Amino acid sequence: MSGSADRRPLWDGSLRRHLTLVYGLMFFTAAAAVLAVSLVLVINSMHYSMDLAFDSYTGGPQAPPEVRIYLAERHAGDEATKRVILASMQRNLLLKGTLAALCVGVVATTAGWLVAGRLLRPLSLISSTAERIAGHTLHRRIDLEAPPGxxxxxxxxxxxxxxxxxxxxxxxxxxxxxxxxxxxxxxxxxxxxxxxxxxxxxxxxxxxxxxxxxxxxxxxxxxxxxxxxxxxxxxDSLTERLPLDLADLARAVIEAAGPEARRHGISFDAVLAPARAIGDPLLLEQAVRNLVDNAVRYNAPADGRIRVETGRGRDGAQVTVANTGPVVSPHEIPVLFAPFRRLTDRVGSARGSGLGLSIVRAVAHAHGGSADARPRPGGGLEVRLAVPAVPPAPPRRNG
CATH class of the missing domain: 1.10.287 (Helix Hairpins)
Known part of the structure; x- marks a missing residue:
């Protein structure tokens, strides 16, 4: 069931598939029409030819009765022969014409697929260039070398x-x-x-x-x-991409935030597994710092706790920061990522600029990743930042 669900349907968003399918349907429709017209024309021509080939003379009233009976029997036999010939010819024409149309249709549809790919190649070039531009820089251009059109x-x-x-x-x-x-x-x-x-x-x-x-x-x-x-x-687009480990960034941020957290009676629980990625170290460090600063700033209990986890997940390299604090409703989560929006009625604090989580999400999107949050049972918030991870190195072979 899962394998069939993952297959792409025939009529999906591919313009090449659309053109090939339309071309194939048009060809088979035209072939069926040509075969039907040919069958009618051939049957009419065969009727005319066989009427000329078979003698239809019946002897006339002056002929003796024996002659008239003989000629009538021969005429009936000729008619039966013509029906057999016409039926055989019709079956033969339908069978061989259909097989020929199918074979030529398969060849023509394959040729249509190749021609459609050739014609749509400039559009594929435009799409791939647009994707590269959207992911990296605006300095690239398509510079399509093609005749006017x-x-x-x-x-x-x-x-x-x-x-x-x-x-x-x-x-x-x-x-x-x-x-x-x-x-x-x-x-x-x-x-x-x-x-x-x-x-x-x-x-x-x-x-x-x-x-x-x-x-x-x-x-x-x-x-x-x-x-x-x-x-x-x-x-804006990233100007620097370097290999880094989110665990190292989180470790440095926790160490820097430690004095302020201790002043508020907040303790850290850190589970820092390797989370290697490629990105801008300054932006990612700022994003992790914002997560930890928010967790410290909006930690309501005097003996609050903050848990920081890093590792490699389904979405790539990720860092998760969870804190104790007031209860946050699920419908309030989108507000947290909007610029200059703070749940001051919930957390009882107007400290900060309201840009912390907005920066986290912007940094994640700039790296092709994601940032999301969810309320913790009993109060507090858990925020996760995920960016594409570095593929693991292949194992070395001895010898």
Whole structure:
């Protein structure tokens, strides 16, 4: 049952199959029509020829009775012979004509399959190029070398569209870089001024408290800008793909988050099995860091726990972070991955920018992977990040 369910149906989305099937049906329909018309024409011609070949003279009224009886018997025999000949000819023509039509139809349908593949080869080239462009970079072009026609026009239109998209994304990257510089420079300047004001010996306590609040706001704004830049970079094509292990990234993130987790009375349970992948180390580390930071930030009990697991699963190399905390309804899960959305009514905290899980999903999609979440029984959340894994190396043979 499973094998039959996995087979592709004949009438699926393949244009080559569609064209071949339509061509084959048209050929067999035309062959049946030609065979039927040929049969009618041959039968009429045989009737005419046999009427000329067989004498239909009956002797007339002047002939003796014996002659008339003989001629009538011979005429009846001739008619029976003609019926036998016509029936045999009809059966022979139907049988051999049908066999010939089937043989020629199979050859013609096979030729149609080959011709359709030849004609659709430029479309396959366009599709494969589009897939490579969608997965890697906008700098590639189709550059179809073909005579002028509909397919050539389509390829050239696609190339012009890619030119405009490339220019638009390049402008977006420049805008992001300029905006980051223009936003982070005044924030850094304000932080410096506040720190200088707080470092004065005669600074009153009110100024110190105000300075601490302003520094906290500045730190939050810097984190928001960094998160926006990371989200924009993750949505763009990857510029760096290196071999890495998600277990190493998770180990470093857990070590960095340990002091803050201990301040909140949160402990880690880490099961870090090898999870080798190829991707951008900075983006993947940021994604894992966001998972752990969210688990620390929204861990409600004083003695909360966070479990971090890495390994190789059905979807590739993956890291899973689960924390204790408030109960989250299943219908609220999609909201968690939307930018600037936080379940503040559930977790009782407005800390963070609301971009943590949005960045995780953007990084996963940029690597061709996935990110999903599900509520934990009794409260809390479990979030899983999966990216394509590195194929295992073949075993070495001795000798």
């Amino acid at each position: 509909e397919v050539k026009t389509l390829a050239d239109s696609f190339d012009r569209m890619l030119d405009r998209l490339d220019q638009a994304f390049a402008g977006q990257d420049r805008f992001i870089a300029n905006a980051a510089h223009e936003l982070k420079t005044p924030i850094a300047l304000n932080r410096t001024l506040v720190e200088v004001a707080m470092s004065r010996p005669d600074a009153p306590p009110e100024v110190l408290r105000l300075g601490e609040n302003l520094l906290a706001v500045s730190v939050r704004h810097e984190r928001l800008i960094d998160a926006l830049l990371t989200l924009a970079r993750a949505d």
